[in-house]
Amino acid sequence: MTAAALKQPDAATAPQTGARLLVSSLEAMGVDVLFGYPGGAIMPVYDALTGSSLRHILVRHEQGAAFAADAYARSSGKVGVCMATSGPGATNLITGIANAMMDSVPMVCITGNVATGLMGTDSFQEIDILGCTLPIVKHSWIVRDAADIPSVVAEAFRVAKEGRPGPVLIDLPKDIQFAEVAQPFAAPIFNDPVEAADHAAIREAEAAIRAAERPVLYVGGGVKIAGAVDELRAFFGRTGIPAVATLNALGTIPTGAHGFLGMIGMHGTRAANEAVQEADLLVVLGARFDDRATGKLAEFAPHARIVHYDIDPAEISKLREATVAVVGDLKASLxxxxxxxxxxxxxxxxxxxxxxxxxxxxxxxxxxxxAPALLKELSERAGDDFVAACDVGQHQMWAAQHCRFSRPEAHLTSGGLGAMGFGLPAGLGAKLARPDAQVVTIAGDGGFMMNIQELATLRRYGINLKIVLLDNASLGLVRQWQSLFFNENYSEVDLSDNPDFVAVAQAFGVEAFRISRREEVSAGIQRLLDAPGPCLAHVVIDPRENVWPLVPPGKSNAEMMEGA
Incomplete structure (x- = not known):
């Protein structure tokens, strides 16, 4: 990215504190919503928020702030922003930061820290958050001079968005937040350059495609990240090549489109997995050969040559040797x-x-x-406005397999990290990003309990999120694996002492009701979708239900298990 202009607010020559400079810088970068939780080391920034144009959403746990910012970014196409204090506030962001890194989500994470003179002394709530997060961010900054804040913020947004997106971290010592800066405020505004396609590589790819008799499009989440959905659909339409998608790519091709075979991998469709196993060419679009997609890598697509399109050269031939590599902007290349x-x-x-x-x-x-029938009916009744914010577990796989997704923004899930607790804060972040969409959090009883406190956030801000809570009184996916691969040794998966979720939701001021029989499903879905505010449908399901099909761990995708 290149700096195109300087934005100069009125009265910029008046002295400003570092905290106010941060707020002004976020405003200059077009931030409208941020998620956070205050504390001692970030308090000057919270003081400076008063009177700004930024809408701060007070979550009830910092992990919720990171997950909400992640989903806000996925839903809006903007950079998500979250903020926390030092010590435990900063460390509580780490799971959400790792989630954004694994799924390539642009996010700016801001943490307060102790004053620079106290750094390294083990002072109260001091933590080396830069060191803690080095493996899970694209870049980090510790601000040592308040005058650097505008340029650091602008650079953070550039790095978060450019190339393969991801999270970045800005750590602000408390004395830097208090420091006065008597200089004009100037935040650079960046424009995205148009990246040229590699035409020589594209000609090679075209030749490989023409020579194939059994080609398959292997679509990854990079298609959505690149804004290349229209280009993918045009390419899919004009070639007719059958397509499969990873978990994070669902919706890039509409679920019911002719030629779309469904999700690939451990819980993928038999049609998708068998087509890949028989293919003589895989056209890989923004995918990284994740083990949950490939199964036993040595036996994945054993007859196929590989044409790999990706913006990140590190992904080319990382796990599977590419016959043809098309490195660069996927939108232009497609x-x-x-x-x-x-x-x-x-x-x-x-x-x-x-x-x-x-x-x-x-x-x-x-x-x-x-559950599969309920989720299918829910997505069809909600229509093209449907957005599923999924937690992690059996319900996540059922949603991926059976919901109808008309666009990739309709499916929000913790794909690479598989972080339980994602669903509820992700749903509220998505609903704030797209208030007119019919956003539904789909959660299991295990994951829902991990961030259940965000029901208070829904109530406080009147966020009209719908929640489908599938309750099998167990950690369902772990129980399924224990049943199949651990001789039915059901170790620590019993959640039969769950609370009364309807009563809990109502205690938070959220409408709630229970469904336990099939005959109640249609009316329950209608009640959920018609509710004027946030609403929870507590759905009781059989704890013995499993997700099928299933590729056993360490096995080829050709060795799929089916249930009764």
């Missing part, structure tokens, strides 16, 4: 790729016949709630 007519009709028909043969069924026996 738009420039046109292999011409392909003679692959027999392959397309074979893939689609398999997809039809192995399509999911929703006629499970019994009177209890069948």
């Amino acid at each position: 738009a420039a790729t046109d292999p011409g007519p392909l003679a692959i009709d027999p392959w397309i028909m074979r893939c689609m016949a398999r997809a039809q043969r192995h399509a999911a069924r929703y006629d499970a026996p019994g009177d209890g709630v069948y």
Whole structure:
């Protein structure tokens, strides 16, 4: 990125504290919402927030601030911003920072710290947060001079957004926040350059695609990050190549599109996994060959050559040797790729016949709630405005398998880190980013308890988030693995002493009701979607239900297990 202009507010020559300079700098970068929790070492910044244009959302735990900022960024296309004090406030952000790093989400994390003269003395609530977060940020700054704050903030936003996005950290000692700066305030405004496509590599890719008889598009989350969804859909439409998606790429191609075979990997569809295993060419678009997608890597797509498009050269041939590498901006590269007519009709028909043969069924026996059917109906009833903010566990996989997603912003999930507790704060962040969307947090009883305190945030700000809480009174995915791979030794997965979730939600001032029978599902979904404010549907499901299909750990994607 290059500096294009300088923004100069009125009365900029008046002395400002570092704290007020930070607030002005965030305003200059276009920040409108930030998430945080105050404390001693960040108190000067909170004092400076008063009267600013920034809308601060007081979460009830700093982890909630990081997860909410992450989802706000995914939903809005902006950089998410979160803020915490030193010591435990800063360390409570770490899981959320790691989550953003794993899923390439642009986020600026601001922490207060003890005064510079106390650094290194083990003073009260002192922590080396820069050192703690070095492996999970793109870059970090400790501000030593308050006059540097505008340039540091501008650089932080540039680094967070450019190339492969990710989180950055700004650490502000308390004396720097108090320090006065008697100089004009000037924050550089950055413009994104248009990156040229590598046309020589693209011509090689086109030749490889034309030569293939069984090509498959392997779509990763980088497509959405690059803003290349339209280009992907155009390429998918004009080539007809069957496509599969990773967990973080769901919605890049609409769920019901002809030729889309579904999610790949451990809990992917049989149609997707078997197509990849038979393919003679994988066109990999912004994906990183994650182990949950590939299964046993040595046996993944054993007959396929690899054409790999990615902005990050470190991903090329990291896990699977690329036959052709197209490094650069995915949006520009996809738009420039046109292999011409392909003679692959027999392959397309074979893939689609398999997809039809192995399509999911929703006629499970019994009177209890069948979670896949509920989630499918929920997403269809909500329509194109549906956004699922998923926690982590069985419900996450059911949502990925059975919900209808019309765009990638409709599916928010902790993909790389798999962090329980993501769903509720992510839902509130997404709803603040897109207030007109029908945002639904989909959570399990285990993950929901990890950040249940954010119900208070929903109530305080009147955030109209809907919550589907699938309660099987256990850590369902761990229980499933213990059943299948640990001789049914159900160690520490029993959550039968859960609280009355309806009563808990109502105690927070959130409307809530319970569903326990299949006949209650349709009316319950309607009540949830029609509720005028935040609302929780507590859905009781059978603890013996498992997620199928499943690729056992360490096995090839060709070795899928199916339930009854």
